[in-house]
Amino acid sequence: MAASAPTARDVALIGAGDWGKHLARCFETLGSLRTIVVLSDGEAAALGHAFPNADLSASFAQALADPGVRKVVIATPSATHFELARAALRAGKDVFVEKPLCLRAAHGEVLTQLAQESGLTLMVGHLLQYHPSVVRLQALVAEGALGRLLTITSNRLNLGKFRTEENALYSFAPHDVSVVLSLRGEQSLASVRCVGASYVKPGVADSTTTFLKFSGGTLAQLYVSWLNPFKEQKLTVVGTLAMAVFDDTKPWSEKLMLYRDYMSRADAGSASNSCARGEAQLVAEEEPLMAECVHFLRACADRSAPRTDGREGVRVLRVLDLAQQSLERDGALVTPTNADATSHADYFAHPSAIIEPGSMIGAGSKIWHFCHIMAGARLGERASLGQNVFVAGGVVVGPDVKVQNNVSLYDGVELERDVFVGPSCVFTNVKHPRAEISQRGSYVKTVVRRGASLGANATVVCGVTLGSYCFVGAGAVVTRDVPDYALVVGNPARRVGWVGRHGQRLAPSATGTLACPQSGLRYREIGPDQLVCLDPDQDAMPGQEP
Numbered sequence: 001m002a003a004s005a006p007t008a009r010d011v012a013l014i015g016a017g018d019w020g021k022h023l024a025r026c027f028e029t030l031g032s033l034r035t036i037v038v039l040s041d042g043e044a045a046a047l048g049h050a051f052p053n054a055d056l057s058a059s060f061a062q063a064l065a066d067p068g069v070r071k072v073v074i075a076t077p078s079a080t081h082f083e084l085a086r087a088a089l090r091a092g093k094d095v096f097v098e099k100p101l102c103l104r105a106a107h108g109e110v111l112t113q114l115a116q117e118s119g120l121t122l123m124v125g126h127l128l129q130y131h132p133s134v135v136r137l138q139a140l141v142a143e144g145a146l147g148r149l150l151t152i153t154s155n156r157l158n159l160g161k162f163r164t165e166e167n168a169l170y171s172f173a174p175h176d177v178s179v180v181l182s183l184r185g186e187q188s189l190a191s192v193r194c195v196g197a198s199y200v201k202p203g204v205a206d207s208t209t210t211f212l213k214f215s216g217g218t219l220a221q222l223y224v225s226w227l228n229p230f231k232e233q234k235l236t237v238v239g240t241l242a243m244a245v246f247d248d249t250k251p252w253s254e255k256l257m258l259y260r261d262y263m264s265r266a267d268a269g270s271a272s273n274s275c276a277r278g279e280a281q282l283v284a285e286e287e288p289l290m291a292e293c294v295h296f297l298r299a300c301a302d303r304s305a306p307r308t309d310g311r312e313g314v315r316v317l318r319v320l321d322l323a324q325q326s327l328e329r330d331g332a333l334v335t336p337t338n339a340d341a342t343s344h345a346d347y348f349a350h351p352s353a354i355i356e357p358g359s360m361i362g363a364g365s366k367i368w369h370f371c372h373i374m375a376g377a378r379l380g381e382r383a384s385l386g387q388n389v390f391v392a393g394g395v396v397v398g399p400d401v402k403v404q405n406n407v408s409l410y411d412g413v414e415l416e417r418d419v420f421v422g423p424s425c426v427f428t429n430v431k432h433p434r435a436e437i438s439q440r441g442s443y444v445k446t447v448v449r450r451g452a453s454l455g456a457n458a459t460v461v462c463g464v465t466l467g468s469y470c471f472v473g474a475g476a477v478v479t480r481d482v483p484d485y486a487l488v489v490g491n492p493a494r495r496v497g498w499v500g501r502h503g504q505r506l507a508p509s510a511t512g513t514l515a516c517p518q519s520g521l522r523y524r525e526i527g528p529d530q531l532v533c534l535d536p537d538q539d540a541m542p543g544q545e546p
Helices: 021-030 041-050 060-065 078-092 105-118 133-144 168-183 288-302 311-327
Strands: 011-014 034-038 056-057 071-074 094-098 122-125 149-157 188-198 208-214 219-225 233-241 243-245 257-260 264-265 272-273 414-417 446-448 486-489 494-498 522-527 531-534
Touching: 011 021, 011 060, 011 486, 021 034, 021 288, 060 168, 060 188, 071 078, 071 288, 078 094, 094 219, 094 288, 094 311, 105 122, 105 311, 122 311, 133 233, 133 243, 133 257, 149 168, 149 188, 168 208, 168 219, 168 233, 168 311, 188 272, 188 311, 208 264
Parallel strands: 011 034, 011 071, 034 056, 071 094, 094 122, 149 219, 414 446
Antiparallel strands: 149 233, 188 208, 208 219, 233 243, 243 257, 264 272, 486 494, 522 531
């Protein structure tokens, strides 16, 4: 990890408190710091003296509007991470977020998807992944020097700053969860148990102990607390061939020790301790935070995936979510399959619904009886799914969409915002289906534009686009594109008139325009199958965004 990177003063740092000031120092040293968004007058005075080359701003919006800012570094309280990171990504900026990425895995998935769709870099500050001793430990495990992993024990203790928003689990454990997941190899997480207690502020755990069990038998124990009289940051990894101890409080030459042949086997049925002498693992002495900042700048320059990208951040959040569920259930065993899908999410899901990890559900959505949402599916805010709705992994459902009972949305279907899908509508995604021929990966896309309505039992053959605010009559079979505002019925569906945004059929007026009898909005035909609204200022329905 060379301490150099492409330089340009294009980094805006949001928050320069206890930890942010260290990030400011690193990015200033690298010649990248352009702007610091300060949160208080006292902070501004100190920063102005320490970083005279950086602009100081009290406005996050102003920093985002600056075309010279290409990268945003967020070092604010965890509860603000999601909104700030989302705003920065929407503004077209690469983003570095201090750990944790945010406080909900569902929100982390939104950020990751947004970065991917925008071609932007999203990186999480899991600092230990950039510590030379941890990088060496990961290499030892990968090359088999420790043998099969048996246990991983992590202690992160301190008489630290008391938080009031996130507990010790979310404040201290992300680093250790990130490292444990990097050491697990091909083992998947089997179960999580977490116990803890709140002493300083009710409901905010000051100390937690989390047990992670993996499919290959490895057991990890993570103890974190900010109620401890001394600082301890120690990770012990025990394998069948050797033990490794990473102690970040030790001098550099003693931070990582390897203990080989710690057991001597007298015979096949017994074992005895062997007092093996530890071997210091010497690595290049390099500041982990500087290496992390260099990694971010290089990932932005090369358009390469950071080691701790959004996906890695989401994996950590999923483990923390499971641990939090166990903590709230007094240490009950939680598995990825029995986890409460609605925990820490701001949407409603009936207990009979199956919501797979990796799906994204927007705030305010309602998912009713016997629905199945597969991993990778995306539901926008305030979506409503009636009983027995299936949503495949490649489906995109926009905000405020309503899907009635007994509808299957297969890969390739995209519903834009405000779409209504009536009961038992049918979508297809293959042109020439055969049971004996797999066509996975060759699904044909179908798009239903904003505000369209599909009547009960309508069938939509794949590969078509249904225009904005069109109306498909009950039982119609759509085999070709439907224009905006068109009213179509029959098999195959054909246009029999026009409807307005409010769903009312339009009738000609004395002026030659077509008027909506409910809203008064005016429309005009400009071609055989093309209608436009003459009131563009009314683009949004009342109370909705345009």
